[in-house]
Every structure is written in C-alpha cells, then in structure tokens.
Amino acid sequence: MHTVGRNSYQTAKLLARAGRIDELRVRADTGDVHAARQLAILLSRADRLAELRDRMAAGDNFARRAYSDWLVRHRRIPEGVDVLRPLAAAGDPGALQRLARLLAGLGHLEQALSALAQAPPDRLDGTPVEGWFDSRGLIDRGRGRVGVRREYVDALRRRVAAGDAGARRQLSWIVVLWWQSFEPRLGDAAALLVDIGPDDWLHERLVHRSRGWRRGEFRVAAIDVLASAELKAYHRTRAALLMQQNQREAAISLLRSLSADGDQYAQRDLTAVLAAELPRLEIKVGDHPNPIFMYGIGFSPDGTALAAWGRSTSGSAHVVVWATASGTQRWVQNLSWRWPGSMVFRPDGTLHESRDESSGRSLLAPDGTVRAVLAGRRLRLHSTVTDGVIVEIPAPSVGTMAFHPDSTVIATCSGTTDVQLGHTATGTLTRTIATSAHRLAFSPDGTTLATVDSFDDAIRLWSLTRSAADHSVRDGRADDRPH
Structure with a gap:
C-alpha cells in the first residue's frame, strides 16, 4: 500500500x-x-x-x-x-x-x-435554511429582527395539529433558527415547542446550539424559560443546559425526576452523566478574565503551568498561563501574530511564539520512532526505523492527536466525540475519556492529559493512572515495536 x-x-x-x-x-x-x-x-x-x-x-x-x-x-x-x-x-x-x-x-x-x-x-447550519425561507418570501425583517412570517408559522401550527410530519419538521427548523439567532427569540421558540412536542432531534440541536462560553447569559434565560410545566417534554434539554452551566447536581436531580416519570431518554442521559469520569481539574475560560477562542495548549517543562493561546472577542491574540495545581491564572502575554501557531516554553519559564505551518495530519512521536499520519478515514502509524506501517486504525473523524511522552500511547479526538488513547505498537484502545475536545496535550511526566472542549473551550486535566492509562504507558517501550 x-x-x-x-x-x-x-x-x-x-x-x-x-x-x-x-x-x-x-x-x-x-x-x-x-x-x-x-x-x-x-x-x-x-x-x-x-x-x-x-x-x-x-x-x-x-x-x-x-x-x-x-x-x-x-x-x-x-x-x-x-x-x-x-x-x-x-x-x-x-x-x-x-x-x-x-x-x-x-x-x-x-x-x-x-x-x-x-x-x-x-454540522448544523441554519444559514441556508433562512435563505430558503427568504427565497419564498417567508422572512419578516421588521423591527430589526429576523423571523418567519407569522401567518406562515400559524399555518404550520395548524398543519402540525392535524398530524402533518413535514410541517412539524419545518417548525423544528424555525425553533432552531430563533434559538441560534444573534437576538434569540426564546419566548416564540418555547411556544412552538409546545406544538412540536417531544423530539430527540430537536433536543440535540438545541443543546448543541447552546454551547460556548459566549452563550452563558443565553443559557441562563433558556433554563428559566424551559422550566415551564407546559414544556415538560424539554425539561431534559433544560438539564443539559444546567450541565453546561456547571450546575451538575441540579441537572442530576432533574434527570432523576424525569426518569422516575418514565422518560427513557432522561434515564439514558442520567446513566451517562453518572458514569462519566470527572476531570481532576476544570478551567472554564469564559468565567475568567481574558477568555479566548483556543488555538493550542502546552505544558511547561516542569508540568506546573499550562499555556493556552488563541484570539479574544476583540480579535487580538494572546496566551494565558494557568497553574495546573489550582487552575488559577498566572499571567497573560499579548502575541504579535493575529493567528498564533504554537508556543514554546523556554528553560526560564517564559514563552516563545512559533509559527506552526503543519497541517495537523502528521505527527512524529517524541522518541522519533513512530509517525502518525491521517489518511482519509484511517490513522496509520509508521515506523521511522523500518519505513513500514506498524498498524492501521479506523479513524473516521480524527481531528487532533498527541503522543504520550514515552511514545507508546497516542491520544486522538474528533472534536465532537470521545477522546481515545491507543497503544502505538498494536493500535489497541487502552482508554476512552467521555469528553469532546479539539486540542490535546500530555504533561511532560505523562501523568496528565489536558483537553480543550470543542464547544466552550473549557480546559480539563485528566489523571492518567497506571490502571486507567494501561500498563503500556509506563512499561511498553520502543522495543515492543518492530524495528
């Protein structure tokens, strides 16, 4: 091949x-x-x-x-x-x-x-949907707000009441448009939710469109609106928003109540929440000064600090350094490039900007013996010693990868699904962490994996114990691989 x-x-x-x-x-x-x-x-x-x-x-x-x-x-x-x-x-x-x-x-x-x-x-994109409605003369742009004409919405509601599935789908899309718009129309959206009734597709889209540290105030308002007794079918959505707001116990209590009433979807969500591994430390960047849209993360050589770099809401670029023990901000440094590539810690603890031109589809292990290459829907691990393929792993949606410092484990993530850790000699999955991530970094001693959430840029630090990360993390050396 x-x-x-x-x-x-x-x-x-x-x-x-x-x-x-x-x-x-x-x-x-x-x-x-x-x-x-x-x-x-x-x-x-x-x-x-x-x-x-x-x-x-x-x-x-x-x-x-x-x-x-x-x-x-x-x-x-x-x-x-x-x-x-x-x-x-x-x-x-x-x-x-x-x-x-x-x-x-x-x-x-x-x-x-x-x-x-x-x-x-x-992959949800409501922009073309609004355009399609507009092309049919159904968009009302009065009073500085964009909305579907009231008479058309009312006609759809009557069709939904008569059992028209196509009209129900159109109403669902209108709710999504109002939910994600620059000026959300929560009251109007909630009224349509009553007409639509339970809809797992719509639940997933509303949860997804509520993510991100910039939507914190919106989530507070949405949680309040969804508390209505008429919207019990979307109390599970409310529970998901409570989780996004870091109100875990309130979310669990609500899911327990819904499960007791026979909501199987709520029971599934409750099981997932209770079974999910919790990070050792979580830093909600939106709750701190200097929030940024994250482009990269990296540990200091001694592992006591984590640098995160990206762009602020004003468009300026800077790097924020956090203490890995407490999650407190240490200092902030402005960057000269608007699109920062990577940052490198100097021996004295200061940071150096480095323009990174790599595509992210190829990564060399720290010991230089293995190269990981994304090829279509496969992840290929190559031996740089024999110039042959060690193993090929199905990877339909890998977006980011990182090697463990001893080169025996590779972590991958797609941006929306779990983070997976696999053995580089065999491709065997050694651990799955139930978190979405678009950036990864191992600590220098290999005991911690840092992830950046794909939706709200929350930084999470995960402990890699001997049992959880697989004995190969410590004992699987380069001589386990073919030379």
Missing part, C-alpha cells in the same frame, strides 16, 4: 497544478486520499467523464462528488442530485449539505430540510 507522508497534501496539489494526471492516478490507486481528491477534480475539469464514472462505480466517493458537481455546472441538476444521493444516504455530512442546497434550488423545500436534518448536530 502506498505510504502517505507528511507532504502528501502538498504533493497532490503540485501534481494537480502541473496536470500530471497519470502520477495522481498511481498515487490515488494506492491509497493517497489527497491524490484521489485532486484526480477527481482534474478529471471533472477535463470532461473525462467515462473515467470519473468508472472510478465512481469502483467506490471512489471523490469521483462521485466531482461527477455530481460537473452535472450541476452543466445545468443537469436533477441528475446531479441522483448521483449525490448514495453518498448522502451513507451519512456523509458534506454530501447531505450539498444535497439539501440542490433540492432547495429545485424548489423542494421540505426535502431539503429533511436532508439537512440528517447531518450531525455539530
């Missing part, structure tokens, strides 16, 4: 710019996903449709997407929709969003809403 190196993306781009289709084809046929993507684009631009269709028939989803795009560009939109449907049916978020836009362009609003609804909560 072709080995995808750290420069695979750049190489594929260079080959595409030079029009070297034969070389791209060789690389694509041996597993290089970047080459496969660029090859599909080139074939589409060159109108080499026979080869595109052959590759599509062989299971190349890049070719399927490129052929669909070619059909759309040539105003054969219904055909483009049909070509895209299998990819969307397989749950590909990008294909679902593309399909929804095409269906809306054809005037099939309810089909478009249904397709977009199948995308996972983290």
Whole structure:
C-alpha cells in the first residue's frame, strides 16, 4: 500500500497544478486520499467523464462528488442530485449539505430540510435554511429582527395539529433558527415547542446550539424559560443546559425526576452523566478574565503551568498561563501574530511564539520512532526505523492527536466525540475519556492529559493512572515495536 507522508497534501496539489494526471492516478490507486481528491477534480475539469464514472462505480466517493458537481455546472441538476444521493444516504455530512442546497434550488423545500436534518448536530447550519425561507418570501425583517412570517408559522401550527410530519419538521427548523439567532427569540421558540412536542432531534440541536462560553447569559434565560410545566417534554434539554452551566447536581436531580416519570431518554442521559469520569481539574475560560477562542495548549517543562493561546472577542491574540495545581491564572502575554501557531516554553519559564505551518495530519512521536499520519478515514502509524506501517486504525473523524511522552500511547479526538488513547505498537484502545475536545496535550511526566472542549473551550486535566492509562504507558517501550 502506498505510504502517505507528511507532504502528501502538498504533493497532490503540485501534481494537480502541473496536470500530471497519470502520477495522481498511481498515487490515488494506492491509497493517497489527497491524490484521489485532486484526480477527481482534474478529471471533472477535463470532461473525462467515462473515467470519473468508472472510478465512481469502483467506490471512489471523490469521483462521485466531482461527477455530481460537473452535472450541476452543466445545468443537469436533477441528475446531479441522483448521483449525490448514495453518498448522502451513507451519512456523509458534506454530501447531505450539498444535497439539501440542490433540492432547495429545485424548489423542494421540505426535502431539503429533511436532508439537512440528517447531518450531525455539530454540522448544523441554519444559514441556508433562512435563505430558503427568504427565497419564498417567508422572512419578516421588521423591527430589526429576523423571523418567519407569522401567518406562515400559524399555518404550520395548524398543519402540525392535524398530524402533518413535514410541517412539524419545518417548525423544528424555525425553533432552531430563533434559538441560534444573534437576538434569540426564546419566548416564540418555547411556544412552538409546545406544538412540536417531544423530539430527540430537536433536543440535540438545541443543546448543541447552546454551547460556548459566549452563550452563558443565553443559557441562563433558556433554563428559566424551559422550566415551564407546559414544556415538560424539554425539561431534559433544560438539564443539559444546567450541565453546561456547571450546575451538575441540579441537572442530576432533574434527570432523576424525569426518569422516575418514565422518560427513557432522561434515564439514558442520567446513566451517562453518572458514569462519566470527572476531570481532576476544570478551567472554564469564559468565567475568567481574558477568555479566548483556543488555538493550542502546552505544558511547561516542569508540568506546573499550562499555556493556552488563541484570539479574544476583540480579535487580538494572546496566551494565558494557568497553574495546573489550582487552575488559577498566572499571567497573560499579548502575541504579535493575529493567528498564533504554537508556543514554546523556554528553560526560564517564559514563552516563545512559533509559527506552526503543519497541517495537523502528521505527527512524529517524541522518541522519533513512530509517525502518525491521517489518511482519509484511517490513522496509520509508521515506523521511522523500518519505513513500514506498524498498524492501521479506523479513524473516521480524527481531528487532533498527541503522543504520550514515552511514545507508546497516542491520544486522538474528533472534536465532537470521545477522546481515545491507543497503544502505538498494536493500535489497541487502552482508554476512552467521555469528553469532546479539539486540542490535546500530555504533561511532560505523562501523568496528565489536558483537553480543550470543542464547544466552550473549557480546559480539563485528566489523571492518567497506571490502571486507567494501561500498563503500556509506563512499561511498553520502543522495543515492543518492530524495528
């Protein structure tokens, strides 16, 4: 199998710019996903449709997407929709969003809403939905607020009362729009929730759109609104918002009450909350001075401090240093670059800015013997000694990774699901931490893993004990791997 190196993306781009289709084809046929993507684009631009269709028939989803795009560009939109449907049916978020836009362009609003609804909560985008309503003259922009025309909403409510599932889905989308808007319309949204009734899809979207340290005041208001007896079907949503507000005991009490009344979803949530591992320390950056949208984190050499860098709401960039024992802020340093790449601790404890140009799809272990490479939906661990693949791990949504200091364990996260720790010699999963994260860092002594929450940028420190992190963290040395 072709080995995808750290420069695979750049190489594929260079080959595409030079029009070297034969070389791209060789690389694509041996597993290089970047080459496969660029090859599909080139074939589409060159109108080499026979080869595109052959590759599509062989299971190349890049070719399927490129052929669909070619059909759309040539105003054969219904055909483009049909070509895209299998990819969307397989749950590909990008294909679902593309399909929804095409269906809306054809005037099939309810089909478009249904397709977009199948995308996972983290890929939810209400912007096109508002545009689709607007294209039908249904948006009312009076009094500085954006909303769907009242007469249309009332008509939908009557259809919902008559059992119309399509109208119920439209009302659900309107609630999402009002919930996530710059000026939330909580009262109006709550009134529609009574009409809609229990809806797990809507619950998940409302919880997701309530995340983030900038939405703290909104959550307080939403928790109050959802306390209404008429909205008991969404008290579980209220419990989730209480958890986001760090009111864990209140959330547990509410979930217990709902479970006692027979709410199976609440029982599931309660079980997950009680079973979830708690971090050793949590720092809610939004509750402290100098909150930032996090770009990276890193421990000091002695492990007593953690640096977190990113951009503030004003657009300036700075790094905040926290004490890892207490979670208190030590000091703040302004940065010269608006888009900080990485920070490096000097021996004296001060920080040095370093522009990081890496793509994040390739990472070398601290001991230099293993390189992790993201290749499509797989994570490949390569031996730098033998230049061979040690193990290949299914990784459909890995976004960030970090090696344990002794190089025997790799931590990965997708941004929305659990953090997973795996053995680099075998790929065996050694631990799962139930937290969403988009940044990871191990402490220098390997006893702590720091994560940054994907939604509210909360920093969490997790203890890595011998039993929890697997004996391989301490005892699994480089000589366990093939040389």
